Amino acid sequence: MKNAKISNAVIKRLPRYRRYLIELRKKGVEKISSKEFSNLIGYTASQIRQDLNNFGGFGQQGYGYSVDGLYQEISAILGLDKEYRMVIMGAGNLGQAIAKYTHFHKQGFKVYGVFEVKQDLIGQKLAGIEIMDYEDIVEFVEEEAIDIGIICVSQENAQEVADRLCFAGVKGIWNFAPIDIEVPKHVALENVHLSDSLHSLAYHMNDIQKREQLNKEKEKEETN
Amino acid sequence: MKNAKISNAVIKRLPRYRRYLIELRKKGVEKISSKEFSNLIGYTASQIRQDLNNFGGFGQQGYGYSVDGLYQEISAILGLDKEYRMVIMGAGNLGQAIAKYTHFHKQGFKVYGVFEVKQDLIGQKLAGIEIMDYEDIVEFVEEEAIDIGIICVSQENAQEVADRLCFAGVKGIWNFAPIDIEVPKHVALENVHLSDSLHSLAYHMNDIQKREQLNKEKEKEETN
Numbered sequence: 001m002k003n004a005k006i007s008n009a010v011i012k013r014l015p016r017y018r019r020y021l022i023e024l025r026k027k028g029v030e031k032i033s034s035k036e037f038s039n040l041i042g043y044t045a046s047q048i049r050q051d052l053n054n055f056g057g058f059g060q061q062g063y064g065y066s067v068d069g070l071y072q073e074i075s076a077i078l079g080l081d082k083e084y085r086m087v088i089m090g091a092g093n094l095g096q097a098i099a100k101y102t103h104f105h106k107q108g109f110k111v112y113g114v115f116e117v118k119q120d121l122i123g124q125k126l127a128g129i130e131i132m133d134y135e136d137i138v139e140f141v142e143e144e145a146i147d148i149g150i151i152c153v154s155q156e157n158a159q160e161v162a163d164r165l166c167f168a169g170v171k172g173i174w175n176f177a178p179i180d181i182e183v184p185k186h187v188a189l190e191n192v193h194l195s196d197s198l199h200s201l202a203y204h205m206n207d208i209q210k211r212e213q214l215n216k217e218k219e220k221e222e223t224n
Numbered sequence: 225m226k227n228a229k230i231s232n233a234v235i236k237r238l239p240r241y242r243r244y245l246i247e248l249r250k251k252g253v254e255k256i257s258s259k260e261f262s263n264l265i266g267y268t269a270s271q272i273r274q275d276l277n278n279f280g281g282f283g284q285q286g287y288g289y290s291v292d293g294l295y296q297e298i299s300a301i302l303g304l305d306k307e308y309r310m311v312i313m314g315a316g317n318l319g320q321a322i323a324k325y326t327h328f329h330k331q332g333f334k335v336y337g338v339f340e341v342k343q344d345l346i347g348q349k350l351a352g353i354e355i356m357d358y359e360d361i362v363e364f365v366e367e368e369a370i371d372i373g374i375i376c377v378s379q380e381n382a383q384e385v386a387d388r389l390c391f392a393g394v395k396g397i398w399n400f401a402p403i404d405i406e407v408p409k410h411v412a413l414e415n416v417h418l419s420d421s422l423h424s425l426a427y428h429m430n431d432i433q434k435r436e437q438l439n440k441e442k443e444k445e446e447t448n
Binding site for chain 2: 201
């Protein structure tokens with residue numbers, strides 16, 4: 001693997017490549033050319049070659065990519081060849097859903113605790129995971145060597161919770177609060193801004209409608 | 225508003241601008257220059273001017289942007305000045321969490337029904353919303369003039385559910401299944417690929433660690 005900084009755009013595409021490779025593996029496909037991959041995934045063949053070239057390139061001229069080889073390599077690049085220990089901050093609806101969602105667990109991302117300030121929730125269990133007192137988070141992260149903190153608290157409390165997680169020593173923050181939080185340079189941050197995504201959807205729905213309306217008006221003018 | 229096609233990158237930034245404008249409004253700020261906005265949001269001032277120029281530009285030389293004016297305009301551009309009627313497909317953990325999440329509701333995105341195939345769930349209620357039989361989805365979308373279908377089913381069933389929603393006449397699909405689904409051109413699609421986001425986080429965590437390791441080795445070499 002090359003040491004040059006890889007652009008965020010490429011990194012963002014790697015999980016998608018990996019998803020398609022999993023499907024190909026399931027279907028028993030062993031080799032794939034950049035052209036075939038292009039038809040499947042929707043990026044151009046040259047884009048695919050360029051992306052994968054960032055990591056030294058796995059393809060062989062006239063042979064294509066080994067599906068399993070590429071899957072293993074991308075998994076390793078993403079760091080999915082190991083396990084991650086996570087905590088969920090906030091036992092509200094979103095925190096509960098993530099605690100119960102087994103998909104991440106299967107991929108090696110395991111939840112070891114849920115933390116709450118609400119005293120009536122502390123001590124209960126969520127999908128077998130104990131809900132603990134927010135006051136105990138720093139100790140827990142240290143003792144259990146937690147890698148990732150998932151922020152499922154309100155936007156008002158998100159930054160304070162992030163600060164405490166970083167102080168406790170997590171290496172990554174997965175933020176679901178609808179706010180841009182700040183973390184020190186040595187901590188990775190990934191936001192899931194659900195409202196932003198919904199607003200983009202609204203924009204595109206309206207954009208399609210406007211275009212359809214314009215086309216109809218044009219057709220009318222042309223008929224007249 | 226200009227009619228030229230606005231790039232997806234700009235659209236993606238609009239909800240973020242809007243979030244910061246909401247915060248500024250809350251604080252009673254009435255005007256903001258592109259430079260002040262830049263310090264706050266982290267984009268360059270020229271990027272901000274360029275982005276907002278896509279929509280005709282709202283700033284006045286030497287005056288800055290009107291916070292409320294800009295908020296209203298961006299909201300209108302995104303189509304957030306109206307209400308959207310939604311259904312949730314799948315009453316699993318994720319579907320339940322979204323049904324219970326009131327944040328979208330407050331923003332004018334309202335859930336009118338949850339649809340399931342599991343007979344024991346049908347007829348129950350989720351946050352006051354009825355869980356209905358998947359077999360009745362087409363009729364419901366037509367009669368209730370549903371705009372958006374939210375896909376919270378497994379990846380195996382996601383495409384079939386999307387096909388049926390599009391056939392029924394939704395204008396937008398918000399997909400949470402970890403798979404790329406296909407929709408007709410006249411339907412807007414927005415994906416929330418949670419696993420992809422988690423995998424990006426894993427990459428960045430490992431990348432930071434690698435860089436720290438390299439720096440330490442360099443320092444060692446230099447000391448020797």
